[in-house]
Amino acid sequence: MFHRESGYYKTTYASDSALYPLPIARFAVAGFAVLFFVVAPLLVSSYYLTILNLVGIAIVGALGLNILVGLTGQISIGHAAFMSVGAYTAANLATRFDLPFWITLPAGGLMAAAIGIIVGFPSVRIKGLYLAISTLAAQFIIDWFIVHTPAISGGFQASIQVPRPSVFGIVLDTQRELYMFILVTVVIAIVIALNIARSRIGRAFIAIRDQDIAAEILGIDVRRYKLMAFAISSFYAGVTGVLYTYYSGVANNEFFPLVVSIDYLAMVIIGGMGSVLGAIFGATFVTLLPIAIDLVMTSVGPYLIDDAGALSGIKSHMRLILFGGLIMFFLVVEPEGLNRLWLNIRSYFRVWPFSY
Amino acid sequence: MDMFAVWYFVETTINGALIGLMYALIALGFVLIYKSTDAINFAQGQFVMISGVMVAALSADYGVPIVLGAIIALVFMILFNVMLERIVLRPMIGRPVVAIIMATIGLAAFLEGLFPMIFGATTRALDLGIPNDPIIVGTVYLTPINVVGGAVALTFFGAFSIFFMKSRKGVALRAVADNHQVSMAMGINVERYFVLAWSMAGVVAVLGGLLWGSAIGVDNTLAVVGLKVFPVVILGGLESIIGAIVGGIIVGVIEAWGGTYIDPAMTQPWFREFFPFEGGGTKDFLPYLLMIVVLFFKPYGLFGKVQIERV
Numbered sequence: 001m002f003h004r005e006s007g008y009y010k011t012t013y014a015s016d017s018a019l020y021p022l023p024i025a026r027f028a029v030a031g032f033a034v035l036f037f038v039v040a041p042l043l044v045s046s047y048y049l050t051i052l053n054l055v056g057i058a059i060v061g062a063l064g065l066n067i068l069v070g071l072t073g074q075i076s077i078g079h080a081a082f083m084s085v086g087a088y089t090a091a092n093l094a095t096r097f098d099l100p101f102w103i104t105l106p107a108g109g110l111m112a113a114a115i116g117i118i119v120g121f122p123s124v125r126i127k128g129l130y131l132a133i134s135t136l137a138a139q140f141i142i143d144w145f146i147v148h149t150p151a152i153s154g155g156f157q158a159s160i161q162v163p164r165p166s167v168f169g170i171v172l173d174t175q176r177e178l179y180m181f182i183l184v185t186v187v188i189a190i191v192i193a194l195n196i197a198r199s200r201i202g203r204a205f206i207a208i209r210d211q212d213i214a215a216e217i218l219g220i221d222v223r224r225y226k227l228m229a230f231a232i233s234s235f236y237a238g239v240t241g242v243l244y245t246y247y248s249g250v251a252n253n254e255f256f257p258l259v260v261s262i263d264y265l266a267m268v269i270i271g272g273m274g275s276v277l278g279a280i281f282g283a284t285f286v287t288l289l290p291i292a293i294d295l296v297m298t299s300v301g302p303y304l305i306d307d308a309g310a311l312s313g314i315k316s317h318m319r320l321i322l323f324g325g326l327i328m329f330f331l332v333v334e335p336e337g338l339n340r341l342w343l344n345i346r347s348y349f350r351v352w353p354f355s356y
Numbered sequence: 357m358d359m360f361a362v363w364y365f366v367e368t369t370i371n372g373a374l375i376g377l378m379y380a381l382i383a384l385g386f387v388l389i390y391k392s393t394d395a396i397n398f399a400q401g402q403f404v405m406i407s408g409v410m411v412a413a414l415s416a417d418y419g420v421p422i423v424l425g426a427i428i429a430l431v432f433m434i435l436f437n438v439m440l441e442r443i444v445l446r447p448m449i450g451r452p453v454v455a456i457i458m459a460t461i462g463l464a465a466f467l468e469g470l471f472p473m474i475f476g477a478t479t480r481a482l483d484l485g486i487p488n489d490p491i492i493v494g495t496v497y498l499t500p501i502n503v504v505g506g507a508v509a510l511t512f513f514g515a516f517s518i519f520f521m522k523s524r525k526g527v528a529l530r531a532v533a534d535n536h537q538v539s540m541a542m543g544i545n546v547e548r549y550f551v552l553a554w555s556m557a558g559v560v561a562v563l564g565g566l567l568w569g570s571a572i573g574v575d576n577t578l579a580v581v582g583l584k585v586f587p588v589v590i591l592g593g594l595e596s597i598i599g600a601i602v603g604g605i606i607v608g609v610i611e612a613w614g615g616t617y618i619d620p621a622m623t624q625p626w627f628r629e630f631f632p633f634e635g636g637g638t639k640d641f642l643p644y645l646l647m648i649v650v651l652f653f654k655p656y657g658l659f660g661k662v663q664i665e666r667v
Binding site: 069073075122125126127129130133134136137138140141148262265273313314316317318319321323324326327328331332335 | 590
């Protein structure tokens with residue numbers, strides 16, 4: 001129906017790895033561009049734009065972690081620490097040197113990438129559980145260093161007020177303006193992630209994921225590419241941290257605890273490892289889940305439980321239960337995540353209304 | 357150096373080592389599962405937490421005696437772990453490490469939500485009837501709960517060593533840990549031993565829950581103890597039970613030294629001159645720092661099995 005493919009034959013490798021596999025993709029992208037750049041900011045109310053902003057920020061982080069976990073097969077349980085690094089780098093640059101966002105944003109990313117290379121260094125020698133735990137260690141160590149170094153964290157409370165970013169003299173201080181700012185960053189992040197996945201670098205990553213020793217025999221410099229994966233992934237994480245800082249107006253390590261690292265891992269897993277679309281799905285899903293639970297419990301809850309205090313307690317517990325339950329469910333039942341569900345729907349409609 | 361400082365040092369070290377043995381007890385649950393089933397259990401701290409919460413809630417809210425509560429928790433944990441192995445972990449055999457880690461992290465979140473919702477999130481005391489007055493040996497003051505915890509942990513390690521070395525089941529479990537396929541070929545029912553390993557981890561979790569619960573009180577933060585398991589097992593090496601003990605003692609002692617010597621030193625002017633750090637809390641990350649350093653030189657821990665990989 002929407003997705004007729006007959007008549008398009010891929011005769012070269014270039015066309016097989018093209019960014020738009022079918023003409024329909026071009027129209028779809030154009031449609032989404034109009035929807036998100038024109039329709040959404042005009043029609044959606046400010047509250048829902050806040051949610052869209054959070055989703056956008058999460059997408060950037062999930063895309064980055066997906067490159068590390070999904071493509072390269074490494075693991076990082078310390079990703080929130082890289083976000084923290086990005087956030088504090090940007091905050092310090094913005095407040096001390098009055099630098100604009102187009103310098104602080106990449107600077108935060110680069111700083112996180114530098115730290116990411118250091119943290120990723122054990123990955124050259126160890127893998128699996130040992131690597132997971134050494135990145136977990138990085139989370140604690142980086143967090144401690146940031147909080148306990150006044151020169152970075154700006155004193156006892158470890159929070160730095162950051163001025164709003166401005167473009168061409170316009171200060172982005174409403175949700176609508178921030179939305180456009182975040183959206184542009186998200187689009188750039190998606191385009192880069194897509195291109196990494198289909199280029200030489202991405203193929204090297206996938207070879208390392210599937211069998212690193214075999215990849216080495218094929219002539220891939222495993223050490224270099226593993227560190228590169230850590231660098232790219234932490235760059236994304238750093239940018240996520242900067243975005244969150246500009247979004248909330250404050251750089252604070254409380255925004256980036258261990259739980260956030262786990263949230264991002266959950267996004268990659270629930271969305272479907274190794275696919276850009278999956279990361280987007282996962283980020284959207286995990287960000288919306290607590291909001292949806294809150295909405296449902298607020299509207300249905302009072303009929304079931306009278307006590308408002310107990311209800312708010314149940315809300316936070318419900319979030320954990322559903323979150324954990326869903327992660328386990330997806331891993332056991334649908335390891336390829338939401339992306340696989342989407343592909344199933346798509347391939348069903350591909351031949352619709354015929355069954356073959 | 358005056359004698360007081362020496363005795364104080366000894367006291368700090370011994371108390372740290374005793375706490376370390378209690379860490380090792382929890383780490384043992386982790387090692388048991390990893391050794392025999394290759395599953396990595398990030399929810400070990402939550403197992404400890406839920407057994408502690410269950411016993412404390414039963415005794416505080418329903419008047420169940422601690423001993424009976426502990427037995428109920430024991431039965432529950434064994435059944436729960438057997439079910440968990442069946443439903444979640446068995447379908448995941450052979451999947452990438454990331455997936456198994458994530459599944460147990462999901463489990464951890466699930467348990468952290470479910471149990472406080474059922475039993476309430478308030479902090480409860482868990483009174484095992486251990487006195488609070490310090491035990492005085494010479495001039496060294498020891499915390500009773502730590503002494504009991506360390507003794508229980510050592511007893512348990514002894515019992516486990518005998519079990520693994522002498523009993524038929526123990527030998528079979530070691531065989532399973534070594535190689536699943538060969539054990540199957542030798543007529544060992546591997547899946548039954550997976551269940552055994554998980555139940556034993558459940559028993560260890562209940563013990564850990566009782567001891568830690570009575571040491572620091574019972575609520576969701578009890579699960580944080582589980583995060584200390586990782587430096588313990590990595591330092592010791594994942595496959596080794598002796599490694600868990602040594603790793604536990606190292607972590608406990610390092611923490612104690614961090615809290616007693618490094619934190620106060622950080623407020624001194626001579627320290628501030630060289631390092632720009634502020635505040636304390638080094639004991640939370642020193643074990644991890646040490647772990648990273650050890651990983652650089654011995655990637656498989658102090659007692660771990662060096663894995664040779666073939667394509």
